[in-house]
Amino acid sequence: xxxxxxxxxxxxxxxxxxxxxxxxxxxxxxxxxxxxxxxxxxxxxxxxxxxxxxxxxxxxxxxxxxxxxxxxxxxxxxxxx
Amino acid sequence: xxxxxxxxxxxxxxxxxxxxxxxxxxxxxxxxxxxxxxxxxxxxxxxxxxxxxxxxxxxxxxxxxxxxxxxxxxxxxxxxxxxxxxxxxxxxxxxxxxxxxxxxxxxxxxxxxxxxxxxxxxxxxxxxxxxxxxxxxxxxxxxxxxxxxxxxxxxxxxxxxxxxxxxxxxxxxxxxxxxxxxxxxxxxxxxxxxxxxxxxxxxxxxxxxxxxxxxxxxx
Numbered sequence: 322x323x324x325x326x327x328x329x330x331x332x333x334x335x336x337x338x339x340x341x342x343x344x345x346x347x348x349x350x351x352x353x354x355x356x357x358x359x360x361x362x363x364x365x366x367x368x369x370x371x372x373x374x375x376x377x378x379x380x381x382x383x384x385x386x387x388x389x390x391x392x393x394x395x396x397x398x399x400x401x402x
Numbered sequence: 403x404x405x406x407x408x409x410x411x412x413x414x415x416x417x418x419x420x421x422x423x424x425x426x427x428x429x430x431x432x433x434x435x436x437x438x439x440x441x442x443x444x445x446x447x448x449x450x451x452x453x454x455x456x457x458x459x460x461x462x463x464x465x466x467x468x469x470x471x472x473x474x475x476x477x478x479x480x481x482x483x484x485x486x487x488x489x490x491x492x493x494x495x496x497x498x499x500x501x502x503x504x505x506x507x508x509x510x511x512x513x514x515x516x517x518x519x520x521x522x523x524x525x526x527x528x529x530x531x532x533x534x535x536x537x538x539x540x541x542x543x544x545x546x547x548x549x550x551x552x553x554x555x556x557x558x559x560x561x562x563x564x565x566x567x568x569x570x571x572x573x574x575x576x577x578x579x580x581x582x583x584x585x586x587x588x589x590x591x592x593x594x595x596x597x598x599x600x601x602x603x604x605x606x607x608x609x610x611x612x613x614x615x616x617x618x619x620x621x
Contacts, residue, residue: 324534325535326523329523334599337584337602339599357535357539363541363542364610364614369606370550389433391466
């Protein structure tokens with residue numbers, strides 16, 4: 322039977338699907354009967370989900386403003402050409 | 403993991419119109435293009451940088467280069483392909499100017515942090531509870547979902563990632579923020595799968611600790 326410490330050490334390998342079948346079964350059996358390890362696994366899933374929300378879908382207000390200024394400078398210089 | 407927005411494809415037929423308009427001085431047309439493609443540029447820039455913040459800067463540099471080089475864009479290739487070319491050049495110029503002589507893989511430090519706090523567990527030679535938790539583990543399901551989505555929470559996570567050692571930061575950024583696959587990351591950073599997984603494990607462990615301190619303190 323895996324210890325809680327081993328579960329924590331194996332959690333990334335488990336979530337990546339890298340554990341061989343018998344180890345995966347041992348992991349799942351332990352988590353099924355151990356509330357703190359179940360909570361830890363849920364925490365790790367939430368960490369991954371939260372980090373995933375850092376993905377930028379569009380441009381920040383600051384960045385857009387900087388680009389507007391760059392456009393105006395560029396456009397003004399073109400007018401002089 | 404967030405997929406690349408499909409709206410990029412559906413808008414491509416009027417990219418030409420937007421380019422023509424901004425060449426005539428239409429600022430809103432330029433901004434519309436920026437809003438359409440910036441997310442994609444940042445994601446691709448992640449492949450060439452080891453931090454999300456630098457990837458955002460490379461995307462900015464790309465738009466400046468687009469303004470400078472737009473007269474050289476004939477419209478024969480799709481705008482998106484041309485943007486990618488400009489982006490890759492900016493990313494390479496950036497990497498060269500930072501004089502990253504040492505490949506990221508060589509920065510993999512043998513740091514002793516196994517990604518967990520040793521006092522969380524009874525020692526292996528404990529007579530009754532060897533290897534078991536010494537503390538309670540919070541059930542985050544009890545914490546309102548919105549707390550994890552709040553801007554300040556995201557900022558804490560971003561800071562935690564920025565403070566990681568370079569190799570740990572690179573792996574978690576490319577995997578969990580940019581959504582690259584494990585094999586893409588291994589190839590890009592020249593790591594074995596085992597090394598990459600250890601780095602990812604430790605990085606996520608540190609982020610978990612930061613997140614735990616923040617969200618649990620608010621309860």
